[in-house]
Amino acid sequence: MEGKLSAVAKSLKPSPIQELSLLAQRCNAINLAEGFPDFPAPLRIKHAAIQAINSDFNQYAHVQGICDHVANKMKHIHGLDVDPATDIVICCGQTEAFAATMFAIINPGDEVILFDPSFETYDTCITMAGGVPVYVSLEPPCWTLDADKLMKSFTSRTKAIVLNSPHNPTGKVFTQDELEIIAGACRTWDSLAVTDEVYEHIIYDNEKHISLAKLPGMQRRTIITSSLSKTFSVTGWRIGWAIAPSCIASAIRNIHVKLTDSAPAPFQEAALTALTSSPEYFETLKNDYLKKRDFIVELLESVGFDFKFKPKGSFFLFVKLPDSCTLSDVEFVEKLIKQAGVVAVPGRGFFHQVAEKSQTAVCYQDRYIRFAYCKSNATLNAAAQKIKRLFNKGFSADC
Numbered sequence: 250m251e252g253k254l255s256a257v258a259k260s261l262k263p264s265p266i267q268e269l270s271l272l273a274q275r276c277n278a279i280n281l282a283e284g285f286p287d288f289p290a291p292l293r294i295k296h297a298a299i300q301a302i303n304s305d306f307n308q309y310a311h312v313q314g315i316c317d318h319v320a321n322k323m324k325h326i327h328g329l330d331v332d333p334a335t336d337i338v339i340c341c342g343q344t345e346a347f348a349a350t351m352f353a354i355i356n357p358g359d360e361v362i363l364f365d366p367s368f369e370t371y372d373t374c375i376t377m378a379g380g381v382p383v384y385v386s387l388e389p390p391c392w393t394l395d396a397d398k399l400m401k402s403f404t405s406r407t408k409a410i411v412l413n414s415p416h417n418p419t420g421k422v423f424t425q426d427e428l429e430i431i432a433g434a435c436r437t438w439d440s441l442a443v444t445d446e447v448y449e450h451i452i453y454d455n456e457k458h459i460s461l462a463k464l465p466g467m468q469r470r471t472i473i474t475s476s477l478s479k480t481f482s483v484t485g486w487r488i489g490w491a492i493a494p495s496c497i498a499s500a501i502r503n504i505h506v507k508l509t510d511s512a513p514a515p516f517q518e519a520a521l522t523a524l525t526s527s528p529e530y531f532e533t534l535k536n537d538y539l540k541k542r543d544f545i546v547e548l549l550e551s552v553g554f555d556f557k558f559k560p561k562g563s564f565f566l567f568v569k570l571p572d573s574c575t576l577s578d579v580e581f582v583e584k585l586i587k588q589a590g591v592v593a594v595p596g597r598g599f600f601h602q603v604a605e606k607s608q609t610a611v612c613y614q615d616r617y618i619r620f621a622y623c624k625s626n627a628t629l630n631a632a633a634q635k636i637k638r639l640f641n642k643g644f645s646a647d648c
């Protein structure tokens with residue numbers, strides 16, 4: 250039967266992360282792996298969704314009010330003029346917005362620049378659309394952008410660059426200088442930019458989210474993708490959007506309609522309530538996540554991890570194993586699951602370039618662990634106790 254599969258299907262391999270997920274389920278491990286909250290979504294938006302279902306908003310739908318709110322927000326927060334009638338497409342989460350964007354802009358052989366490490370789904374979407382991912386590594390420990398490396402990665406075949414800030418997995422927020430370098434390269438090479446801004450409201454230490462589209466000459470060449478998922482703790486609702494110049498938005502809309510017809514109607518209705526949340530809602534979200542970040546950084550420091558870089562946004566920590574630990578990321582996570590009953594993600598799945606092997610055999614791309622702290626305080630406390638107990642038992646010596 251395998252012979253019947255398409256080349257695309259055959260090229261998609263299960264990652265070590267999937268195998269570890271199964272092990273974690275068997276061991277009933279506390280989940281610090283996956284990027285979804287385990288605490289309740291805001292009551293008022295849940296009520297809005299229930300009311301929408303009870304009012305029979307249950308058929309295919311396009312809720313134009315979402316576009317109006319998103320356009321207002323772009324004006325209010327970023328000073329960008331976006332036409333809600335033509336420039337916004339409601340999709341099934343950022344994931345579909347991104348995939349539809351790739352199908353809208355990529356011709357076979359077009360190159361798309363990605364930073365390394367990066368969120369896993371981008372390269373698959375690019376490849377499925379016939380494009381070729383080109384990687385530019387961010388330099389550890391602070392995941393800085395090397396302007397020369399970036400410039401060298403652009404060619405006449407470059408169709409777009411993908412920018413995710415705040416960044417999964419590292420928690421990096423790209424600086425204004427870095428954004429200017431990216432914008433300059435896009436202008437020089439007449440390239441598009443596709444941004445993933447799902448963590449725009451989860452940002453710390455007085456950092457400010459700047460949309461790349463705001464930089465001179467960039468709005469006309471930028472497709473912004475985002476969603477309700479992370480900001481409102483509703484990753485299962487599947488409501489997101491793409492914002493683009495009208496001709497590109499129209500192509501994304503056509504593809505979205507062919508792929509899924511429309512995003513879930515009752516949740517689109519409830520999005521109207523979410524998008525009118527008070528400024529206090531966003532402030533509380535940020536402050537709550539800041540406390541969780543500090544809690545988990547402190548915990549990991551207390552058992553021997555060294556934070557050369559503290560995340561400035563998103564709800565992930567991407568941290569190198571202590572030097573005393575000679576295990577690879579996968580071996581470490583396997584032990585964490587079996588011996589502590591906690592699961593995190595081995596970092597290697599986020600790196601795409603061929604690893605540079607060091608003499609000690611384990612390359613730096615195999616030494617990072619991603620912890621997700623989008624969890625209730627009860628979950629984080631329980632995980633902390635288990636992790637401490639494990640390290641007190643001599644886990645580090647065991648490494």
Ligand SMILES: Cc1ncc(COP(=O)(O)O)c(C=O)c1O
Pocket residue numbers: 284341342343344345368413416417445447475476477478484488489
């Ligand atoms: C960087 C990034 N983009 C997009 C998504 C998925 O967003 P959505 O639920 O809107 O599809 C995730 C989920 O983990 C993410 O980390």
